[in-house]
Amino acid sequence: xxxxxxxxxxxxxxxxxxxxxxxxxxxxxxxxxxxxxxxxxxxxxxxxxxxxxxxxxxxxxxxxxxxxxxxxxxxxxxxxxxxxxxxxxxxxxxxxxxxxxxxxxxxxxxxxxxxxxxxxxxxxxxxxxxxxxxxxxxxxxxxxxxxxxxxxxxxxxxxxxxxxxxxxxxxxxxxxxxxxxxxxxxxxxxxxxxxxxxxxxxxxxxxxxxxxxxxxxxxxxxxxxxxxxxxxxxxxxxxxxxxxxxxxxxxxxxxxxxxx
Numbered sequence: 001x002x003x004x005x006x007x008x009x010x011x012x013x014x015x016x017x018x019x020x021x022x023x024x025x026x027x028x029x030x031x032x033x034x035x036x037x038x039x040x041x042x043x044x045x046x047x048x049x050x051x052x053x054x055x056x057x058x059x060x061x062x063x064x065x066x067x068x069x070x071x072x073x074x075x076x077x078x079x080x081x082x083x084x085x086x087x088x089x090x091x092x093x094x095x096x097x098x099x100x101x102x103x104x105x106x107x108x109x110x111x112x113x114x115x116x117x118x119x120x121x122x123x124x125x126x127x128x129x130x131x132x133x134x135x136x137x138x139x140x141x142x143x144x145x146x147x148x149x150x151x152x153x154x155x156x157x158x159x160x161x162x163x164x165x166x167x168x169x170x171x172x173x174x175x176x177x178x179x180x181x182x183x184x185x186x187x188x189x190x191x192x193x194x195x196x197x198x199x200x201x202x203x204x205x206x207x208x209x210x211x212x213x214x215x216x217x218x219x220x221x222x223x224x225x226x227x228x229x230x231x232x233x234x235x236x237x238x239x240x241x242x243x244x245x246x247x248x249x250x251x252x253x254x255x256x257x258x259x260x
Contacts, residue, residue: 011099013204013252014092014189020084021181027080028133028173035069035134036166040159043145047155058149062142069134077130078123085122085184089115092188096253100196105255109195118191122184129176137169179245186242186250190226193253201226201251203241208248216249223254 046061097109144161190201205212205220215234224230229240241249 010202010252010254011096011103011193013250014095014185015250016181016185017088017091020087020091021177024080024084024181025174025177027076028130028177029170031073031076032133032137032166032169032173035072035137035169036162038069039065039138039141040162043158043162044155047149047158058146062138066134066138069138070131073134074127074131077127081123081126081130084126084180085119088122088181088184089119089188089192092185093192096189096192096196099253103255105196107197109192110197111195115191115195118187122180122187126176126180129180133169133172133176136172137165140168141165175245179242179247182248182250183242186240189251189253190240194226197256198253199226199256200224200254201241202254203230204250204252206248206250208246213244213247216247219249224251 042061042065046058141162144165145158148158148161193201200223203216203219203222203224205216207217213232213234215232219230219232222230226240229238229243231237232239232244235244239247241247241251
């Protein structure tokens, strides 16, 4: 008869999916590229037909561009955010369940409405973040392009501005994809661990170019309540792994009865 493996003190961490992050980032950056090309075409057409003056239709052009690309990003964002939240939840559930079985934990998970509520929250938060990409892009671009036309700037100069602001938008898309992938993974890992009765985790500081906060380095290996997190003096409140921007921190689940 096969001997059942005895439960250990923890079941490890849930790492974010690099594949999900890559798909998220590529989807947004492809959309940014479409927007840049469209704006370039529209402004080139404008330059051929108009000399800038106070009555020119440039403001109307940017108004139409905002209407078009705000709607486009929101539409794509809704589909992307729903896929991302549901796929991350499914992946995290499988990870936690598999690890529980590996340590011989036989209790079935007890899910409640918190799981569905969190998924909706993740979807809505990601949609709002995705919508900021065209908002910031077009806001910054309109100011610079308008001034360039007033000063008689050529299209070559304006093209460089479009490319520069497009690079900023690409960087923002990458940041959103990276931050949200880790944040959602840690949030869903906590909910799924609690469904198995876990209440505590051990903080794991994951260093990075922007993520090595002094306070988070000090949190490394500290045990915390999954519902509460740890106090971060740099923001004056409790935080959880992956919650703050640029935070790559994770946590390992501590099993009930082994979490002192």
